[in-house]
Amino acid sequence: MRKSRGLRLEDLADEGISPATISNIERGIAHVNSSKVYYLVQKLGLNMSEIPSILMEQEEELKDLKLTLDSIEAIISMGKYDEAMTKLEEIKIEDHHPYSAILHYIKGKCYAGMKKWNRAERSFSMAISLANQNRDQENIEAASFAELGLCCYRQNEIEKALEFTESGLDAFQESGGRGYVKYVLLRNKAVYLERLGRVNEGLRVIQEAWDQIDQIDESATVLNLYSARAELLRMAGQNEEAIKYAQEGLELSRRNKNYQCMFDMWTIMGSVYTSEVQWEKAERCFYTALASQGLLESEKALTDTYVWLGILYTEQKKWAKAKTYLEKAVTNAEAHNDAPKLTYALRIMGDYFKQQGKKDEAIPYYQKALKLARSYGYKKNQSQILFRLSQCYQETDRQEFEKCLLNMYEVQLETKNREADIFEEAE
Known part of the structure; x- marks a missing residue:
């Protein structure tokens, strides 16, 4: 008024x-x-008697605006970002408006979909600030922290993604709306811990989510939890349990026609069978995973399967096949700007040459992997690569050999209380 x-x-x-x-x-x-x-x-x-009618009129306006915002959020989920942004720009409300935080949150999602990371991060930060000011009843603060985590993850900043996700869990209100956000946060936290190789922590988070899995009404989140649990169990060396959850997840994803999750489950099972030296089973799993190519939401995940096929054929000394798939892994990771997987693929390519005694050819791949690991702060991965480089230099360059060992020692001092890294696999 x-x-x-x-x-x-x-x-x-x-x-x-x-x-x-x-x-x-x-x-x-x-x-x-x-x-x-x-x-x-x-x-x-x-006059006080006028207030009820004014409030009813305002309530109708709020309902109309909420429907508009819901429709825009749906358009974003369809990938129609330009259309969504046009509609968002038409909405003019003040920062004290009850839906101002939701507006900035949805803008952030739109910018993130367009990969305009800086704008997305500013919008989510504004949503968090406004949610705190305007009595957040929709868990917009927690949801915005979850999205900030995803923005960082997609830019290969995994530690930062984990920090935002933990802030989201702290901000989540059980009595608020968007109850699914809690389980998305738990799922994301488990995935980030998996990527960082913090296996035991990841399994604890998965168990926390598992105790409430019947309350999760979003099938994609449930399937992602199955995938994360199977992968973490594999990393922990609990192969039988890993296969069990991968098979359960596979059946669930088949019923839901979730091809991305089916792909993940087949790859995980193939990696378990590779570590158990069951070559035929492993190969069958990997090629079944690749059969879903073209049906996947993103081909970014293909890097894992290519790397594992490279490892499988390297172990069998089928050098030509191994090299073909490792080259595909490197190319795919580069195409999707996937620094963690590119670091891993480069390291495995170095291992491929080192196992053949071709240390001079291994060194450039290790050096590229090391540069990436340093750029993104992957401490444990740096240690593993430095160790391999020291092996390559041991008999040919004493100075480089000692330099690698010293650098490895310094990195290990910084990470001595952490668990094994995701990239520790496939020796």
Whole structure:
């Protein structure tokens, strides 16, 4: 009513009511004395009997806006980002509006879909700030932290992604809306811990989510939890359990026609059989996974399967086949700007040459992998690559050999309390 009459806070303020109190009343701050509310209503020339009808009118406006925001969020999920942004730009509301945090959250999702990371991060940060100011009842703060984590993850900043995700879990309100956000956060935390090789921590998070899995109504989240659990169990050397959960996840993903998850499960099973020296079973699993190529949401995941096929054929000394798939792995990881997997693929390519005694050819791949690991702060991975480089230099370059060992020691000091890294596999 104040804005419709072109009045500022200062225009209504006097010795009986301050601009701050007027602002608190407008924002619904609970501790304002009710006499101040009546005083403000009178100053606006309103009758208290008019208030119910004004509120009903405002409630209808809010319902219309919420429907508009819901429709835009649906359009974003279809990948129609330009159309969604056009509609978002048409919405003009003040920061104290009840839906201002939701508006900025949805803008952030749109920018993230367009891979405009800086704009996305600014929008999510604004959503968090406004959610704190405007009585967040929809868990927009927690959801925005989850999205900030995903933005970092997609830019290969996994440690930072984990920090945002933990902030999201701290911010989540059990009594608020968007209850699914809690399970998305738990799933993402488990995946980030898996990528960082913090296996035991990841399994604890998975167990926390598993205890509540019947409450998760989003099949994709449930399937991702199966995938993460199977992978973490494999990394922990619990192969029988890994196969069990991979098979359960495979059946569930088949029923839901989730080809991405089916692909993941077949790859995980193939990696388990590779470590158990069951070559035929492993090969069958990997080629079944690749059969879903073209049906996947993203071909980024192909890197894992290519790497494992390279490992499989390297172990069998089928050098030509191994090299073909390792080259595919490197190319695919580069195409998708997937630094963790590219680091891994380069390291395995170095192993491929080292196992043949071709240390001079292995060194460039190790050096590229080391440069990436340093660039993104993958400490454990640096240690593993430095060890391999030291093996390559041991008999030919004493100075480089000692330099690698010293650098490896310094890195290990920084990570001595952490668990094995995801890239420790496939020696």
